[in-house]
C-alpha cells in the first residue's frame with residue numbers, strides 16, 4: 441500500500457514538472473520572439489487555437505490520464521486481499537491505550553507492549569484498534585497510517601523491506617500524553633524473528649516464592665499488569681518480557697537499571713497524568729526489590 445501511495449506521489453510530481461517546463465518554455469518563447477504583424481482574422485484563429493488547445497484540451501487530457509492512473513493505483517488501497525499461495529501475512533494486533541501500545545501476535549499467543557518486532561520481507565496484516573479514545577498508528581519509514589477506533593478493528597498491510605529500527609508514533613491527538621506514545625518498531629531477519637517469538641512463546645516464568653518481590657508485585661501491581669503465569673491484569677502494559685524492551689512509558693525513558701527505578705518512583709513526573717497511580721503504598725525497599733525482579737523478566 442505504502443509503495444503504491446509513494447508511486448502516485450512521484451508520478452503526480454513528474455507530471456506537474458513536465459507541465460511546468462512546457463508552460464515555462466512557451467512563455468519564454470512568447471516573450472523573446474520578435475513581434476510579427478498578421479491579419480486580425482489570423483490573430484483570432486491563433487488565439488482560439490491556444491484557448492481551446494491549451495485551456496481546454498490539455499487540462500482535460502492531463503486530468504483524465506491522471507485519473508485513470510490514480511483509480512487503478514487506488515485499487516491497491518482497498519482492504520488487503522488474501523494472499524494466494526506463498527507465505528501468508530503475519531497477523532499482529534496493535535491496540536492503542538492512553539498512552540501506550542498493546543501488541544499481540546495471535547498465532548503464537550505472544551503479548552508485549554510499546555514495541556513491535558516484525559520479520560523482514562514478509563507481509564504484515566496489522567489489525568489496529570483502541571481500548572479508549574481514537575489513536576492512530578503510524579510508522580513513517582514503513583509508510584501507511586491508520587486511525588485506531590474504539591469498537592472497530594482495521595487492517596493495515598505493511599512490509600518491512602530492510603532490517604532496522606523505526607519509530608512509530610500515535611498520530612491522532614488522544615490526550616495530554618499523546619506525544620509520549622512512541623512505538624519502537626524493529627524489523628529483524630526472519631530467523632531472528634522466529635527465535636524472538638519462540639523465546640517468548642515457550643518461556644515459563646517461575647512462580648514467586650511467598651513474601652518475595654514477585655509476590656508483592658502480583659498483589660500490588662498484578663490487577664493492572666499481566667506477567668505470564670503470575671498475574672492477569674489487562675489495564676496496563678504486559679510486563680512478561682519487560683527487561684528486553686528498549687524504553688519505559690512508551691518512549692519517555694531508557695529501560696536500564698536507573699531508568700526502571702526512576703520510572704517506578706517518578707513516573708507521574710516523567711509522564712504526568714499517565715494511568716498508573718503513584719505507588720505511595722509501596723515502600724522504597726519493596727519498589728527496589730520489585731525492580732530487581734522485573735529486570736529478570738526477559739526471555
Ligand code: HEC
Pocket residue numbers: 538539540553554617657660661662663664665675676677682685687688689690703704711714715716717719722730734
Ligand atoms: C491502576 C493500574 C496500575 C497499577 C496498580 C500499576 N500500574 Fe504500572 N502501569 C500502568 C499503566 C496504565 C502504565 C502505562 C503508562 C503509560 O505509559 O502511559 C503502566 C506502566 C508501567 C511500567 C512501564 C511499562 C512499559 O512498557 O513502559 C512499569 C515497569 C510498571 N508500570 C510497573 C508497575 C509496578 C511495579 C506496579 C506495582 C508497584 C504497577 N506498575 C502498578 C498501570 C498500573
Ligand SMILES: [Cu+2]
Pocket residue numbers: 574575576610611612613614615618619621
Ligand atoms: Cu495519540
